Amino acid sequence: MGQMNLKDEKLIAEARALAELLGTSVTEAVRQAVEEKLAREQAGREERRRRKFEALMAISERASRLVPPGVTSDHSDLYDENGVPR
Numbered sequence: 902m903g904q905m906n907l908k909d910e911k912l913i914a915e916a917r918a919l920a921e922l923l924g925t926s927v928t929e930a931v932r933q934a935v936e937e938k939l940a941r942e943q944a945g946r947e948e949r950r951r952r953k954f955e956a957l958m959a960i961s962e963r964a965s966r967l968v969p970p971g972v973t974s975d976h977s978d979l980y981d982e983n984g985v986p987r
Contacts, residue, residue, distance in 0.1 A: 907913055920930035972978055981987055 907916075916927050916931050916934075919934065920927045923930050923933070925933075979987060
């Protein structure tokens with residue numbers, strides 16, 4: 902991969918300060934910071950996806966209770982054995 906050319910003086914100073922606190926190089930400090938942030942964002946995305954799925958399943962469960970017994974999704978209740986509408 903290529904190089905990055907950072908021109909934000911505040912970011913550069915903060916990266917150096919973080920490296921000093923961690924006792925590592927600036928590259929390693931930036932690597933750790935990016936890896937940690939990426940992991941948090943990915944976990945958050947998975948959590949949001951899981952919550953949406955659970956909400957949809959709850960809606961599906963509630964909706965299924967509204968369907969009368971014997972009704973099917975193939976609409977066989979609408980047609981006779983010859984395929985003619987009832």
